[in-house]
Amino acid sequence: xxxxxxxxxxxxxxxxxxxxxxxxxxxxxxxxxxxxxxxxxxxxxxxxxxxxxxxxxxxxxxxxxxxxxxxxxxxxxxxxxxxxxxxxxxxxxxxxxxxxxxxxxxxxxxxxxxxxxxxxxxxxxxxxxxxxxxxxxxxxxxxxxxxxxxxxxxxxxxxxxxxxxxxxxxxxxxxxxxxxxxxxxxxxxxxxxxxxxxxxxxxxxxxxxxxxxxxxxxxxxxxxxxxxxxxxxxxxxxxxxxxxxxxxxx
Numbered sequence: 001x002x003x004x005x006x007x008x009x010x011x012x013x014x015x016x017x018x019x020x021x022x023x024x025x026x027x028x029x030x031x032x033x034x035x036x037x038x039x040x041x042x043x044x045x046x047x048x049x050x051x052x053x054x055x056x057x058x059x060x061x062x063x064x065x066x067x068x069x070x071x072x073x074x075x076x077x078x079x080x081x082x083x084x085x086x087x088x089x090x091x092x093x094x095x096x097x098x099x100x101x102x103x104x105x106x107x108x109x110x111x112x113x114x115x116x117x118x119x120x121x122x123x124x125x126x127x128x129x130x131x132x133x134x135x136x137x138x139x140x141x142x143x144x145x146x147x148x149x150x151x152x153x154x155x156x157x158x159x160x161x162x163x164x165x166x167x168x169x170x171x172x173x174x175x176x177x178x179x180x181x182x183x184x185x186x187x188x189x190x191x192x193x194x195x196x197x198x199x200x201x202x203x204x205x206x207x208x209x210x211x212x213x214x215x216x217x218x219x220x221x222x223x224x225x226x227x228x229x230x231x232x233x234x235x236x237x238x239x240x241x242x243x244x245x246x247x248x249x250x
Contacts, residue, residue, distance in 0.1 A: 010033045014084060014236065022224075031034075034077035034078075035057070036054075036055045036056060036057055036064070038077070039055045039064050039066075039075070039077055039079065040052060040054065040066075040152040042078065042079040043055060043066055043068070043079050046079055047068065048070050050068050051068065051069050052066065052067075052068045053067040053068060053070075054066075054067045054104070055067075057077065058074070062076055062077055063074070063076070063099065064077065066082075067101075067104050067105075070105055070216050070218075071101075072097055072100060072101045072104065073085075074087070076184075084165060085097070088096060102229045102230070102236035102238055105230050105232065106227070106228035106229060107168065107215055107224050107228045107230055108228060109128070109130075109224070109226055109227070109228055112130055112156070112224070113207070113211065114126075114130075114156050116158060116204040116207055116208055116211070117130065117156035118156070118157040118159070118176070118177075118182045118183055118186050119154065119156055119158055119183065120154070120155045120157070120183040120186075122150065122151055122152065122153050122154070122155065123151040123152035123153070123155050124152050125152065125153065125154040125249070126152055126153075126154075127152060127153040127154070127160040127226065127244045127248065128153070128154050128156070129147075129150075129153055129154070129155050129156070129207070129223060129224070129225060129226070129240070129244065130155075130156040130157075130158065130223070130224040130227070131143070131147070131155060131156070131157050131158065131221055131223055131224075132158045132160040132208075132212060132217050132220055132222040132224075133157055133158070133160060133220055134159075134160055134161050134162050134165075134166055134169050134189075134220040134221075135159065135161065135166075135169055135173055135176070135186075135189050135190060136160070136161070136166030136167075136168060136169040136172065137165075137169075137174045137220045137221070137233050139220065139221060139233065140190070140220050140221045140234075141190055141191075142234065143221040143234040143235070144187075144190040144191060145191065146234070146235065146236055146237040146240065147237070147240065148187075148191065150237055150240050150241060150244070153244060157186060158208050158211070158212070159173040159176065159177065159186075159205065160208060160209070160212050160217070160220055160222075161173045163219065170205065170245035172189060172195060172196065172203065173203070173205055174200070174201075174203045175189075175195065175196030175197070175198050176189060176196045176198075177201070177203045177204070177205075178196075178199060178200060178201040178203065179196050179197075180196045180198070186200070211230045217232075219232040219233055221233070221234050223235060223240070223243075225243050225244065225247050226244075226247045227247045229243065229247070231243070
């Protein structure tokens with residue numbers, strides 16, 4: 001399930017004018033009058049209900065990056081306007097916003113407690129992928145079907161049931177964990193919708209819930225690649241392959 005994007009103001013009629021005004025400010029060429037500390041203070045004043053994590057000055061005078069609620073947007077030094085969207089380098093066609101957001105939200109792979117995850121090795125298992133997934137989440141079921149097409153990867157699945165949204169997800173997650181073959185039970189549940197049958201046992205769900213909160217994971221599925229890149233909301237198989245290939249080149 002995707003999170004509510006209402007933390008960002010919806011500027012409808014004035015959206016184009018606001019974006020244009022902000023870009024004019026950014027490209028005016030004058031020196032920035034505020035530093036990051038002043039800008040972040042103003043952002044927090046304007047968005048008191050949101051988690052404003054950081055503000056960075058960009059190479060463009062008067063334009064600042066704001067990392068808020070794990071999303072990236074741009075603003076002027078007075079926070080009079082915000083620009084939500086992608087900044088593209090015309091010369092290289094690189095999506096600078098996407099590139100920057102991946103860096104700012106990257107997770108240290110070594111910090112992941114992989115012993116809490118269901119491990120599945122496919123092919124030579126040379127590539128790595130971690131997935132936070134709710135067994136009753138429709139998007140997670142779709143994601144699992146896509147991952148079934150991906151080869152030569154080791155997948156670590158952290159069961160992340162959101163019971164308030166998907167009743168029965170916690171019980172089924174426990175059933176999978178207590179099964180003799182967890183990977184097989186997970187596949188049966190997600191791909192065949194066959195409920196696990198197992199005896200009760202100790203499970204790591206509370207620990208995974210705490211881990212998800214610590215990592216600010218509020219969407220299922222969430223994918224974490226071997227370089228720490230985080231993708232929320234799911235990917236098609238070919239997109240997963242592309243990400244895995246890019247990680248291998250680094």
